[in-house]
Amino acid sequence: MTADHYFTAEPDAPFRRGEIEFNVAGRDYRLAVASGVFSAGRLDPGTAVLLRKAELPGAATEGTLLDLGCGYGPIANVLASEAPQATVYAVDVNSRARELTTENAAALGLAGRIRVAAPDEVPDDVTFTEIWSNPPTHVGKAELHAIMERWLPRLAPGGIAWLVINRNLGGDSLHTWLVAGGWTVERVASQKGFRVLRVTRNSAD
Template sequence: MTADHYFSPHPGSPSPPRAVEFNVAGRDYTLDSAGGVFSADRLDPGTAVLLRKADLPDAGTAGALLDLGCGFGPITCVLTTHAPTATVWAVDVNERARRLTTDNAARVGAADRVRVVEPDDVPDGLTFAQLWSNPPIRIGKDELHALLRRWLPRLAPDGVGWLVVARHLGGDSLHRWLTEQGWQVHRHASQKGYRVLRVTR
């Protein structure tokens, strides 16, 4: 038996390859996945709601975008295809997830515009025009709050953060907590039990 989680840095469970197919904004994607990463068998329902309901970047979006907790890279691949002049930083503690995201960025023709790194390898001082995340709620409330305290301040002054959280896993309480921390938080959409939060300074 294995105690691997999708937030394990070095998953040791078997990782037979599999393909995940999905459609966002009229474009079909087929990405590589494997066991030991977040939602290995399909596009996670929360991520699907986020990509369907949040305001995707457009061709004029430039600068650096952050995919926080990239998994096998579905958000990264969508962002980079919609914003062809932006650089997407895909961050994950899971080495298998990082490898898959690197491969999938190449699959969509964006290897030169995607930086796949561990959290500590993001350059100090780099700020992001957008932050996208289906945050890892199951790491625990304290760890989740620490994660957001670390990364939300990396938004540029006019930057926008997009988060999706299941209501039954604390989406509304996270909304309140972010507001208490001084962020402007708008519930942009609700669908299938998920909250899509737009976060700005």
């Protein structure tokens, strides 16, 4: 075990490499992972539920997508594979996560369409047709809300955010908070203790 968390900007843990394999929508993925990055031992169960239960983009999807808290890049690489006409921003505070995402995108031939960035490196004028996130619930409710308040308003008109939250780590309270904040929230799935939420702007906005 390491004291580092996946929201640590510069992990102190020794760089111990590994690989994981998983399948999404009939495609096989093999990604490089390392210590000091979230869920380095396996595809995180919440991420797996999100990729299985949310509506993946398709070949006709255009625009700019966001993988918020990308880790080593499983969501970003799936999005870029499924939506070859879209650009994907892969954003994470963890420098080691960004390094791995860059490596994995290159290995899969997706480097030209995945833009890996720290949060402050995303241009202010970029908006997103879709936001995908397995957000860091362990940072605490206040910080989680701050993350949502920073990024959800960057949805383009008609855009959709897909979130997966552990039910026991605030999934239902986040749902309630988002609705109170003026978002339309639909729980599209509940599996293995995780809620998959589809978030859009209220039609009146």
